[in-house]
Amino acid sequence: MAEEAILGFLQNNEQITDSGQFSAEFNLDHNEVVNVIKSLHGFRYIDVQDIKKETWVLTDEGKKYAAEGSPEVQLFLAVPEEGSISKDELQKKLAPSVFKIGCSQAGKNKWVEMGKQVSRKVKHVEDKVKGQLLQIQEGKESDKDSINSLKARKLIVPQIWKGYSVKKGPNYAPERKKVATDLTRENLQNWKELEFKEYNFEAKGAPLEAGHLHALLKVRKQFKDIFVQMGFEEMPTNNFVESSFWNFDALFQPQQHPARDSHDTFFLKVPSTTRTLPEDYVEKVKRVHETGGYGSRGYNYDWKREEANKNLLRTHTTAVSSRMLYALAQKPFVPKKYFSIDRVFRNEAVDRTHLAEFHQIEGLICDRGLTLGDLIGVLKDFFSRLGMSKLRFKPAYNPYTEPSMEIFSYHEGLGKWVEIGNSGMFRPEMLLPMGLPEDVRVIAWGLSLERPTMILYGIDNIRDLFGHKVDLDLIKRNPICRIGI
Numbered sequence: 129m130a131e132e133a134i135l136g137f138l139q140n141n142e143q144i145t146d147s148g149q150f151s152a153e154f155n156l157d158h159n160e161v162v163n164v165i166k167s168l169h170g171f172r173y174i175d176v177q178d179i180k181k182e183t184w185v186l187t188d189e190g191k192k193y194a195a196e197g198s199p200e201v202q203l204f205l206a207v208p209e210e211g212s213i214s215k216d217e218l219q220k221k222l223a224p225s226v227f228k229i230g231c232s233q234a235g236k237n238k239w240v241e242m243g244k245q246v247s248r249k250v251k252h253v254e255d256k257v258k259g260q261l262l263q264i265q266e267g268k269e270s271d272k273d274s275i276n277s278l279k280a281r282k283l284i285v286p287q288i289w290k291g292y293s294v295k296k297g298p299n300y301a302p303e304r305k306k307v308a309t310d311l312t313r314e315n316l317q318n319w320k321e322l323e324f325k326e327y328n329f330e331a332k333g334a335p336l337e338a339g340h341l342h343a344l345l346k347v348r349k350q351f352k353d354i355f356v357q358m359g360f361e362e363m364p365t366n367n368f369v370e371s372s373f374w375n376f377d378a379l380f381q382p383q384q385h386p387a388r389d390s391h392d393t394f395f396l397k398v399p400s401t402t403r404t405l406p407e408d409y410v411e412k413v414k415r416v417h418e419t420g421g422y423g424s425r426g427y428n429y430d431w432k433r434e435e436a437n438k439n440l441l442r443t444h445t446t447a448v449s450s451r452m453l454y455a456l457a458q459k460p461f462v463p464k465k466y467f468s469i470d471r472v473f474r475n476e477a478v479d480r481t482h483l484a485e486f487h488q489i490e491g492l493i494c495d496r497g498l499t500l501g502d503l504i505g506v507l508k509d510f511f512s513r514l515g516m517s518k519l520r521f522k523p524a525y526n527p528y529t530e531p532s533m534e535i536f537s538y539h540e541g542l543g544k545w546v547e548i549g550n551s552g553m554f555r556p557e558m559l560l561p562m563g564l565p566e567d568v569r570v571i572a573w574g575l576s577l578e579r580p581t582m583i584l585y586g587i588d589n590i591r592d593l594f595g596h597k598v599d600l601d602l603i604k605r606n607p608i609c610r611i612g613i
């Protein structure tokens with residue numbers, strides 16, 4: 129229908145100036161006309177030019193008044209011709225919004241006298257608003273004043289109308305020839321008899337159903353790149369199961385510490401204990417817990433080997449750092465910069481911001497004579513590479529670091545300071561039993577991977593990001609969000 133009309137019209141006329149008017153004249157649906165135009169254009173039967181116009185369409189409220197009359201007229205008609213009606217009575221007769229708007233408009237128009245009693249001030253009124261709305265609904269031109277007043281009352285909104293002007297194209301013919309579009313076996317065998325559709329190099333093609341990287345993986349890669357640029361080596365983190373010894377004891381975390389409770393930590397049933405620990409070192413750790421040494425008073429309690437042997441799911445990647453530092457201490461000293469990004473587990477109540485497992489990012493530098501100033505300098509360098517240059521530090525407590533500092537950053541988007549990590553200098557009670565030289569200091573910090581990822585991707589429920597309820601669509605659609613420069 130539309131195709132015949134367009135090709136037929138162009139046979140006798142130079143052009144279709146406006147596909148909208150054309151559709152109205154020939155009583156065709158404009159959407160259908162547009163589809164045909166696109167298809168004919170694809171085969172170059174026609175040349176086209178876009179037309180964009182601003183038109184007005186009725187809002188839901190506007191449509192209601194176009195059908196039922198404006199609120200002011202509805203209100204006027206509800207007031208008796210003679211005498212008056214009480215305001216309460218009038219209110220009962222009308223919908224609440226019609227009453228409210230009707231009162232103010234009919235009052236403004238001086239159609240009614242508004243008091244406790246309401247009465248008419250004029251004999252007849254004309255529903256201009258309804259008339260104007262109908263005119264717009266029918267696609268007729270309206271004057272500026274009515275457009276402005278309807279717009280102010282939110283009864284109409286602008287809409288961009290898109291159409292085309294159309295001329296004959298290089299392949300124009302009054303009737304469309306059937307062309308072959310696919311390179312099938314049959315089409316290739318009959319190629320001499322067939323005409324093939326021209327190849328469209330501009331066509332978008334079918335969207336690819338490819339794999340998509342999870343947001344956490346993308347952000348992890350960025351963190352990894354930053355560490356590598358700063359000269360850090362990655363620690364091996366492939367052991368989710370760890371002994372309490374490396375997770376807690378080696379970190380000078382006393383055996384009565386609440387984090388070592390099964391309410392906070394997942395302990396393993398099978399195998400419930402570790403097989404081997406370095407005995408000499410265990411002895412030194414026991415001593416520093418019980419009686420101190422290296423300038424420390426220790427905790428003064430009975431340190432139990434069975435407690436240290438218990439297997440658990442590591443609660444922080446600092447367990448890996450303690451293994452690595454111990455290994456480092458067994459050889460002639462060389463300074464090191466280490467990092468890791470991997471999973472840790474905590475026995476937590478799950479809510480919008482907590483899961484029982486998450487990822488920790490951890491960095492440490494081990495060298496002679498490091499100071500708190502070095503730690504602050506490294507943190508400023510590290511976080512500025514993430515685009516966070518406004519930092520604040522708050523004194524904090526960790527059993528294994530002294531001093532310890534929580535790290536806060538000013539988040540421009542959220543307009544407030546947010547906690548982004550934890551840091552500190554490992555205690556001598558931790559480093560000296562390992563056998564590291566006395567002047568070696570270790571500065572370290574840790575943060576979660578989930579938190580910056582949620583901020584970057586605007587996700588407010590961690591369960592949408594990770595776990596069995598993860599939103600697969602989000603993974604498909606998520607863009608590359610760059611942190612830093």
Ligand SMILES: N[C@@H](Cc1ccccc1)C(=O)O
Pocket residue numbers: 443444445446490526529550551552572573574575
């Ligand atoms: N292990 C700490 C982070 C941390 C790492 C290194 C030094 C200080 C703190 C945590 O779980 O929050």
